[in-house]
Amino acid sequence: MIFLNLDDGTFTQSKTVSHEIVASCITTGDINNDGKLDIIATSIDALEITIFYNTGNGKFNNSTIILTDEILVDVKAIDINKDNKLDLILTDSFDNYIFVFLNDGNGAFSKRIRHDTTFFPHNLEVIDLNNDALPDIIATYAGHVSGILIFLNTNNGNFIEQMSISARYDFSLVRAVDINGDNEIDLIMQFAWHFQIHFGFGNSTFANPIEYPIEYELKSLETADFNNDQKVDVILSHSKDNKTSILFNTGNGTFIDQKIIDNIDQPKYASMIDINSDGKAELVVANDQTITILNLRC
DSSP, X not given: OBOXXXXXXXXXXXXXXXXXXXXXXXXXXXXXXXXXXXXXXXXTTTTEEEEEEEXXXXXXXXXXXXXXXXOEEEEEEEOSSSSSSOEEEEEETTTTEEEXXXXXXXXXXXXXXXXXXXXXXXXXXXXXXXXXXSOEEEEEEOSSSEEEEEEEEEETTEEEEEEEXXXXXXXXXXXXXXXXXXXXXXXXXXXXXXXXXXXXXXXXXXXXXXXXXXXXOOSEXXXXXXXXXXXXXXXXXXXXXXXXXXXXXXXXXXXXXXXXXXXXXSOOEEEEEOSSSSSSOEEEEXXXXXXXXXXXXX
């Protein structure tokens, strides 16, 4: 379903993009370089990737279906080889593969590159980790062992597995962002009752983790500058305790002045987005049934 923003904090009636299969993951990107955001969806059931092309005004048609033999779990759309075309990166958690589909420029993906992985990859973060202007891959893995895999981009759709950072059993996701303001990417790893930060050195290596305990069991973790001080804050959702909390970043790797929001039932996801184009981000919190937009000011 799509809700169109009216730029005043309200949205039009939702639009539904119909499809026969159940999507396992959805992302967006301008696949055919027409200046409009398209929708890319993977399906575990149908073993396919579907691209819905945006015609404007919230309408989509002329979908392209890419058949695969893989059970694809996550997808990201990003220009891997610096040819100004969005490529697709996908994880196959059942066969230990990461796939790169290179965009040939007209919405087709004729070249597909398979990368074997040490563990079963699941969720993806794609960002430049070693300052060579090429996006690298961070993939989470879980099972009898958990952690993250880091793959460095060698251009032309090829990656080399650089390292693995192991984690305890309750690890669930990773976010890649500059926490301490040194212009190097750091890694935030989410666990059930704490999160860890591995501060980056800018060469795809990271310091030993610093652990940050939290008061409530953690459902999701996101990052954003909540108070417009040019520092990335941490937003936590605690479904079992009906709370959303914000940890304010001091800029030196510590957090102060936790803000607790407790008027939303079972929050499962929270993010910061400038909904009404006033230059200030609103807190958007979702649970199983509702999406709530909070105009909070510090």
